[in-house]
Amino acid sequence: VAEVTTPWDRAFYARPAECVARDLIGAVLIHHGRPGRRARIVETEAYVGAHDLACHASKGRTKRTEVMFGPPGHAYVYFIYGMHWMLNVVTMPEGEPQAVLIRAAESLTDSALSLSGPGRLARGMGITGELNGTDLLGGPLTVEWGEPPPVLAVSPRIGIGFSGAWADAPLRFYDPGSPAVSRPPRRFRAGAERRIEWGTGAK
């Protein structure tokens, strides 16, 4: 766990997706184009590069994945299942395709708004493909510092089928105290979860 002194500059994002995903729990997502859309991030997943079979970049550098190969701190927004937009944060320097999927958040402006699950999060925050490629440092979408939870939970990622050994990699991070966290598949509910106590060094 590296010390981060200035979290939300470009250097914060120029790190491995696993680290950024972990540090984004508790951060505040703001959509400046949609007044009042502010939310606390409570669940993320890391997609760690071309060798990660669950990562879109494993399919190569295409028009769709181009943003992931670009500079860190930009939004990678893609459309899936015919109806859902997914919000990701590009990490690692240019040419190194890694990203963090923002899976769930708690609205700070409308408690009745459910942002549980990546599809609902994008819909609730008003995020669409228009934001693909935009800069998170000064663009319409920004992420600000937020108090991290006292305990962080880690589990395998959701919805990636059997991408070989990658299906079980512990790359999903969430605040176990948040009701907005989406329920993982049954095979993950028992035993697959770990918890990180901040400050104890345990991982």
Added chain:
DNA sequence: CGTCAGATTCTCT
């Protein structure tokens, strides 16, 4: 509690 299929369109082969 659980499983299952349908919605609906984009991307890459």
Added chain:
DNA sequence: GAGAATCTGACGC
């Protein structure tokens, strides 16, 4: 033409 980093509602126990 297949399959997708999802969500919902229906149905079975």
